[in-house]
Amino acid sequence: MPHHVTAxxxxxxxxxxxxxWAAREARLRQVALRLLLVSDGPAPSRPATEPGGAGGGRDPGAEFLAGTADALRGRHPGLEVRAERLTGRPAAVLAREAAGADxxxxxxRGLGSVRGFLLGSVALATIVRTGRPVVLVRPEHRPGPGIRGESGAADDHAAAAGSVVVGVDVRETCDATLxxxxxxxxLRGGRLRAVHCWSLPPFGRDALALDMARREMLPDIARGLRNVLAPWRQKYPSVEVAEFTPVGGVSDRLLRSAAGAALVVVGRRMRTARAGARLGPVAHAVIRHCTAPVAVVAHD
Structure with a gap:
């Protein structure tokens, strides 16, 4: 079994x-932290000014890796931090190393533009190559405002900051994600917001018909979500679960529900298209636009 978190x-x-973020996660799990720096080409040889060196110059990559490890050890006393430099195609190497990590x-950087998409290509390629959970973190994440449930009552800021949000599709098996x-x-104190988004029948602009349909369908939708979550409530009795069943587009409503979360969890099916493995539209949209850390978990 893996016993470390890799960044x-x-x-x-x-x-x-x-x-x-990975250092804090490793401390929560009480495991080691492994830092990886992956280069396309071979690592520079050690300079002559260092013991065993053969040439002049500096190795900025090695300095950055060592400096990051030392800084994390200083900020997280007692945390075991390992730092390694590997060579190869970054996405392939990271996916391979993910297989041995918790x-x-x-x-x-988020994927809100063409440039952002290109800059995020290694992260995306890593996600679709591994069956292990991958978390994407943006710099300077700060919890946003709380969300509103069906009752209209706003979550307080502290509750939003400490909660985990998970998108649930009651029509699919998503045990690994849940x-x-x-x-x-x-690990974070026991607050989870489970969100299942659904759509109303196409009644056009007939507001009365739409409201009646929502009232008639909502109990069954809520019951379906409750049934899916029941085994996990029993397995994790310390977790306080809030269930949300908003009407609307899955990506948009899930992103609204994710405002202020400590972590957002989405699943992805391990499927392959003609162009290769890919993310589903919901996971892709959440990665593009969510400012909170996003965990992508593969499931059958």
Whole structure:
């Protein structure tokens, strides 16, 4: 069984934020932290000014890796931090190393533009190559405002900041996603918001028909979500679960529900298209736009 959290570094502010988040996660899990710096080509030889060196110059990558490890040890006393430099295609190497970790953590710039998409290509390629959970972290994440449930009462800021949000599709088996989300909520104090989004029949602009349909369908929708969550409530009795069944587009409503969360968990099916493995539309949209850390968990 894996006994460490791995963070991929590339020298960016995003990867530094990922390393800090991964350190806190490793402490929560009481496991070691492993820092990886992956280079496409061979690592530079040691300079002649250092013991065993053969040439002049500096190795900024090695300095960054060592400096990050030392800084994390200083901020998290008692945490075992291992730092390694590997060579190869970053996404392939990170996916391979993720297979032996409890969790892989990567920096994310978000994917709100074409440039952002290109900059996030390594993270996306890593996600679709591994069956292990991958968390994407943006720098300077700060909890946003609380969400409103069906009753209209706003969650207070403290509750939002400490909660885990998970998107649930009651029509699919998503045991791995729910197990991960409940486990993360238990580690963080036991608050989980389970969100299942659904759509009304196409009644056009008939507001009365839409309202009647919502009232008639909502009890069954809520019952379906409750039934899906029941085994996990029993497995994690310390977790306080709030269930939300908003009407609307899945991506949009899930993102609204994720405002202020400590972690957002989405699942992805391990499926392959002609162009290769890919993310589903909901996971892709959440990664594009969510400012909170996002965990993508593969399931059958």
């Amino acid at each position: 991929g570094l590339d020298g960016s502010a995003e990867s530094a934020a990922a390393a800090e 969790l892989m953590v990567l920096g994310s 197990d991960f989300a409940f486990g993360e909520a238990a």
